[in-house]
Amino acid sequence: MSSENEPRYIQVHPQDNVAIIVNPGGLPAGTEFPSGLVLQEAVPEAHKVALVALQPGDAVIRYGSVIGYTARAIPQGGWVAEDALTSPPPPALDALPLATETPAALPPLEGYTFQGYRNPDGTVGTRNILGISTTVQCVAGTVDYAVRRIKQELLPKYPNVDDVIAITHNYGCGVAINAPGAEIPIRTLRNLSLNPNLGGAPMVVSLGCEKMQPSQMLPVSTLPVLSEEPYVVRLQDEEHYGFEEMVSALMEMAEKRLERLNQRKRVTCPASDLVVGLQCGGSDAFSGVTANPAVGFAADLLVRAGATVMFSEVTEVRDAVHLLTARAANEQVARDLVREMAWYDEYLAHDNVDRSANPSPGNKKGGLANIVEKALGSVAKAGTSPLAAVTGPGERVTTKGLVFAATPASDFICGTLQLAAAMNMHVFTTGRGTPYGLAMAPVIKVATRSSLAKRWFDLIDVDAGKIATGEATIEDIGWEIFRLILKVASGEQQTWADRWGLHNEYALFNPGPVT
Amino acid sequence: MSSENEPRYIQVHPQDNVAIIVNPGGLPAGTEFPSGLVLQEAVPEAHKVALVALQPGDAVIRYGSVIGYTARAIPQGGWVAEDALTSPPPPALDALPLATETPAALPPLEGYTFQGYRNPDGTVGTRNILGISTTVQCVAGTVDYAVRRIKQELLPKYPNVDDVIAITHNYGCGVAINAPGAEIPIRTLRNLSLNPNLGGAPMVVSLGCEKMQPSQMLPVSTLPVLSEEPYVVRLQDEEHYGFEEMVSALMEMAEKRLERLNQRKRVTCPASDLVVGLQCGGSDAFSGVTANPAVGFAADLLVRAGATVMFSEVTEVRDAVHLLTARAANEQVARDLVREMAWYDEYLAHDNVDRSANPSPGNKKGGLANIVEKALGSVAKAGTSPLAAVTGPGERVTTKGLVFAATPASDFICGTLQLAAAMNMHVFTTGRGTPYGLAMAPVIKVATRSSLAKRWFDLIDVDAGKIATGEATIEDIGWEIFRLILKVASGEQQTWADRWGLHNEYALFNPGPVT
Ligand SMILES: [Ca+2]
Ligand SMILES: [Ca+2]
Ligand SMILES: [Ca+2]
Ligand SMILES: [Ca+2]
Ligand SMILES: [Ca+2]
Structure with missing residues (x-):
């Protein structure tokens, strides 16, 4: 291997007329590369050098594709700086090749496995985490408080569980819940609580009066387990007399899930x-x-x-x-x-x-x-x-x-x-x-x-x-x-x-x- | 005072033709009020009862203002439910009374004070908090880590300082920084770091390559103190060799500010x-x-x-x-x-x-x-x-x-x-x-x-x-x-x-x- 200080550039594709400078700190004017190319000016590390002389309006080619057109003449060995390039428009969406060059399937690669946690729905977790979902930002402070206590007081009793996380966010109320596009944050929150690393054991903390209700975020029909036992703690419910009872209710539901998660073992997948x-x-x-x-x-x-x-x-x-x-x-x-x-x-x-x-x-x-x-x-x-x-x-x-x-x-x-x-x-x-x-x-x-x-x-x-x-x-x-x-x-x-x-x-x- | 169980409603303005039910749990049909009004149907707590018979299209008046029009007939003593009301359009913005009824200034109220922390810019804090501002979401994990250590290792040495808080957020990169409206989140973050409860001692954590640079979020010209000593830790700076050095740099700058904040005393304001x-x-x-x-x-x-x-x-x-x-x-x-x-x-x-x-x-x-x-x-x-x-x-x-x-x-x-x-x-x-x-x-x-x-x-x-x-x-x-x-x-x-x-x-x- 050649010395670290030897001037180097990388040309990705044979058709490219620019290459990028590899040496840390860039290279000064006058640098001569093994190929014979000589830098006409200093070029910073990772920036582009012209491999040939470029006239104004010439296509600048990298990765075998046009990345722009030169705004001014650049000599061979010159720096192709940001301001020397004008951008082409993006490819028009109505004239694209559709599946015209579908590659052949790659040859299968067999025998590689990992140790994971298999979930009831067939997915596999790489971690065994209790996730606590929330319907609305209002409950975040309370859930954060409860998670601190769960980690201190409960998690040590369940050594097979890796972590307890609150899925808090800025959505759920104070938003136009019927606006076009609202289905994006809603399904995101639903699907976050179904992430394979959470073991299929979701629990949801709701305030009560928010726009995005638990039945919208995570309907009972989403998972069989949801119809088998309660999965929502609603802080405004009349049964909670004071903050400490809310926290107790959260910790109680969390502990049931920790018990279940703790019984899981990694298996070869x-x-x-x-x-x-x-x-x-x-x-x-x-x-x-x-x-x-x-x-x-x-x-x-x-x-x-x-x-x-x-x-x-x-x-x-x-x-x-x-x-x-x-x-x-x-x-x-x-x-x-x-x-x-x-x-x-x-x-x-x-x-x-x-x-x-x-x-x-x-x-x-x-x-x-x-x-x-x-x-x-x-x-x-x-x-x-x-x-x-x-x-x-x-x-x-x-x-x-x-x-x-x-x-x-x-x-x-x-x-x-x-x-x-x-x-x-x-x-x-x-x-x-x-x-x-x-x-x-x-x-x-x-x-x-x-x-x-x-x-x-x-x-x-x-x-x-x-x-x-x-x-x-x-x-x-x-x-x-x-x-x-x-x-x-x-x-x-x-x-x-x-x-x-x-x-x-x-x-x-x-x-x-x-x- | 009358008994808790006595049926009660509240009419806010003498012109109102609806009132709201006060009793917890609402009141059943047939309830007679001291005024003689009799409920024609059950009305939930905090919901509206019609004080007079309303015909379809009648104005429903609360706070002395029209809150909507009846969609159907409602008898005296009937429930004015959500679906019985159609909403009026909002007031047109081009025909509003401008300062036509400016109230006379209220009589001064003198002699009330509180104990606060006076800041160099004349504002007063009700708390003495070290705030750590951030230019971009990428640094949030690192700043959270540093804040945990600052609270454990440094804060106990500075008993006059109430708290250390990270001002983390989802802005700073991956956003259209020149879009119309972008000045709103940018000035919000600037002005958050100037909040009176932070003692005029801002420090900023930047990644380095983000779109919203410290010079845009909190220019040196914002406060005299910013030109007197460094106030930015940039995680990508070459001087930080590894994560622990980044954290040390944060803690070092934080400690200088804690020393200064700790010298402050509450004064009568x-x-x-x-x-x-x-x-x-x-x-x-x-x-x-x-x-x-x-x-x-x-x-x-x-x-x-x-x-x-x-x-x-x-x-x-x-x-x-x-x-x-x-x-x-x-x-x-x-x-x-x-x-x-x-x-x-x-x-x-x-x-x-x-x-x-x-x-x-x-x-x-x-x-x-x-x-x-x-x-x-x-x-x-x-x-x-x-x-x-x-x-x-x-x-x-x-x-x-x-x-x-x-x-x-x-x-x-x-x-x-x-x-x-x-x-x-x-x-x-x-x-x-x-x-x-x-x-x-x-x-x-x-x-x-x-x-x-x-x-x-x-x-x-x-x-x-x-x-x-x-x-x-x-x-x-x-x-x-x-x-x-x-x-x-x-x-x-x-x-x-x-x-x-x-x-x-x-x-x-x-x-x-x-x-
Ligand atoms: Ca509000
Ligand atoms: Ca409000
Ligand atoms: Ca947080
Ligand atoms: Ca990317
Ligand atoms: Ca990215």
């Missing part, structure tokens, strides 16, 4: 019982060449093993939609994808913004010039298998294979919606670095650069930056992620986020207004 | 330094005859003492706007009120809903037939003084006297926006009951009914239900609330919410889309 949600946040130009392709390789391994793999983040898929509709398993799936893109286009246009609102200053500093470049790097997470299904925000995913679960790109909204979609393992790639974590499912964090992985040694679980330095291949890191998923799913290894207890709040996607 | 936010939640038909008028009386006392009193909740004011524009101190204030109403009308109409989305099932069960009836009861909180100023959502209030601070009615969004408006005391009335609480300012909870106050003896601070039973007058309870505000503001008495540590999360009002 095929890898096909995994529901892995993929996401990226704080992305940079390395995301699309290191972490995301490695996750894409792991996604293919999971699909080959029969698992469900979800990718999401509509605004980061929009500009690559033509690649995905072509890859759909059939025309209906392609049309479902178009439907979700159209819904989001309209959602944004309704407020006079568009997908260009997505990239953050950090993305741009990290070398991502625009949403097209970000999207092409983002969809690398999806690997190469056929797109098997598409679901709307907050819907439960039941299909095996690669699924597009439509969500905003906002990290915690996406994570929350993927949990509602039945995610039992989360893989999160980051270039700029974010100390992201969720209470309901383990989060494996993958760094796009070794410098981040080294600096955040106690937050990052996998260093995909080795791909850029040549120390590892995409396949190596893909297998590392795949094996780590099985280990963490089995409870044999803890993620860094779980080690520190870094658990962000649930963030609902509510497209409707508040009142 | 005039009642005019109070900024009292008023709100109602879980309202019923008693709200407008017991708790809200009593709070309105206390509001007048506060205004007479020179304090700032805010009321809010646009959708609950909209149908009473004509009463308030007439009461404005001058035409400009009246126009400002119209501007906020128009903004909200448009905000709701943009998503095809209107103010009728406000009342909850609990409101209706509680006897509030529609938003008109709810609004007329809600504005009773505002007392009788001239309307001195109107501010937009998240703006800081600097005017003394009665101020309309525009907010949604949603309890925690309203509370959060009132904290941003510089609230140092909160008074919250409730009929159905809600265990509401805030970490940043004390919340005094006032029950509309004695049955609730008795059942929730350890959550409700003031029982205004005694007004309905005749055990106390509006003036009695108004004075009780006023005196309790001074005591709680002085730290001499704890509210029930603070006793249990019931502190709901901040809920931002973001009219823009997420990305």
Whole structure:
């Protein structure tokens, strides 16, 4: 392997006329690469260098796709900065290839298992958690209080239960419950309480006078167990005389569920019982060449093993939609994808913004010039298998294979919606670095650069930056992620986020207004 | 005083043709009142009885105002149920009386003081709290972790500091930061960190790559102290090698602020330094005859003492706007009120809903037939003084006297926006009951009914239900609330919410889309 200081760039696709600088801190003007290319100006780390001279209006090609057009002439070896690019319009939704290049199914991958908790509905938990659902924000303070006491006084008696979590949120009242789009937060909350890691033992805390009643959020008909015993504590019920009796009622119901959860044991489950949600946040130009392709390789391994793999983040898929509709398993799936893109286009246009609102200053500093470049790097997470299904925000995913679960790109909204979609393992790639974590499912964090992985040694679980330095291949890191998923799913290894207890709040996607 | 079981109803205004039933559990058909009125059917507690026979299309009058028109004939002594009323349209905004009936200023009330913490900017805290602001949701898990350690390891060394709170939220990235309306969540977060109870010693935790940068949320120019020493910890800064160093950096900056806050002492302040936010939640038909008028009386006392009193909740004011524009101190204030109403009308109409989305099932069960009836009861909180100023959502209030601070009615969004408006005391009335609480300012909870106050003896601070039973007058309870505000503001008495540590999360009002 060549020295760390040797100037390096990465060209992803043979047709690309730009490449990105690998060296930490970037490279100065005059740097000569082994290929003979000489930098005409300083180019920051992860930013793009022109491999050929570009005239104004020339197409700039990365990932083999046009990411924009040059706004001015750029010499060979020049920096292709954000302001040197104009963005192309997004692909029109009415002229997309529908299932025209459906890939052949990948060869099955057999023999991979993990130790999980099998649920009555056939899903499998990677954790054994008591979740306490809430219909409305008003009860959050009381539920938080009760959870503190349950953890102190009850949980120690039930050693097979991993945790007790309150599913609190800002919805349920003070909202237009009949507005278009209100079904999204409502089904999200329902499906969160059905997450495989909660053992099929939901309990619900309601105030009483809220707009979203328990019968709407989680009707008795949802699960057989709900008709067998009470599952709702209503704080306004006349039977509760004072705060302490409310807390006692919560703790009593919680203890019944803890008893049941405590009797469960991990059993050997095929890898096909995994529901892995993929996401990226704080992305940079390395995301699309290191972490995301490695996750894409792991996604293919999971699909080959029969698992469900979800990718999401509509605004980061929009500009690559033509690649995905072509890859759909059939025309209906392609049309479902178009439907979700159209819904989001309209959602944004309704407020006079568009997908260009997505990239953050950090993305741009990290070398991502625009949403097209970000999207092409983002969809690398999806690997190469056929797109098997598409679901709307907050819907439960039941299909095996690669699924597009439509969500905003906002990290915690996406994570929350993927949990509602039945995610039992989360893989999160980051270039700029974010100390992201969720209470309901383990989060494996993958760094796009070794410098981040080294600096955040106690937050990052996998260093995909080795791909850029040549120390590892995409396949190596893909297998590392795949094996780590099985280990963490089995409870044999803890993620860094779980080690520190870094658990962000649930963030609902509510497209409707508040009142 | 007459027996508890004697049938009672309350007619608020002499012109009213309906009254509400006071007796717990309601009254059966055939009940005869001392006035001679006989119930023709059972009427639930807090619901309306017709005092005269009503023909279809007749105006139903409560609070001296039309709350709707009868959809069918109702006999004298009949139940005026929700479905027997059709709602009138809201007052047109282009034909309102502007400052036509400005009341004379109320006589000054002198000599009332409290013990508070005076801040460099002239505001006064009722608490001495270290607040840790955040630019983006990504840092919330880390800040929560640090706050747990600060409370355990540092706070005990600084006994004059009341609490350490993390101002976490779901904004800062994954949002359209340039969308119309984005200034609302941004200024809300800025002004939250300037709340008088935080002692003018803000510190900010940033990730680094987020859209809302510290310089946008809290520019150095905001406060003199910000240019004197560092006030931002940026987790992505290269100086932090690993999670534990990030936490150390947070704790180090926090300790400097704890040292300074610990040197502060309560001093005697005039009642005019109070900024009292008023709100109602879980309202019923008693709200407008017991708790809200009593709070309105206390509001007048506060205004007479020179304090700032805010009321809010646009959708609950909209149908009473004509009463308030007439009461404005001058035409400009009246126009400002119209501007906020128009903004909200448009905000709701943009998503095809209107103010009728406000009342909850609990409101209706509680006897509030529609938003008109709810609004007329809600504005009773505002007392009788001239309307001195109107501010937009998240703006800081600097005017003394009665101020309309525009907010949604949603309890925690309203509370959060009132904290941003510089609230140092909160008074919250409730009929159905809600265990509401805030970490940043004390919340005094006032029950509309004695049955609730008795059942929730350890959550409700003031029982205004005694007004309905005749055990106390509006003036009695108004004075009780006023005196309790001074005591709680002085730290001499704890509210029930603070006793249990019931502190709901901040809920931002973001009219823009997420990305
Ligand atoms: Ca992303
Ligand atoms: Ca994301
Ligand atoms: Ca929390
Ligand atoms: Ca209200
Ligand atoms: Ca409210």
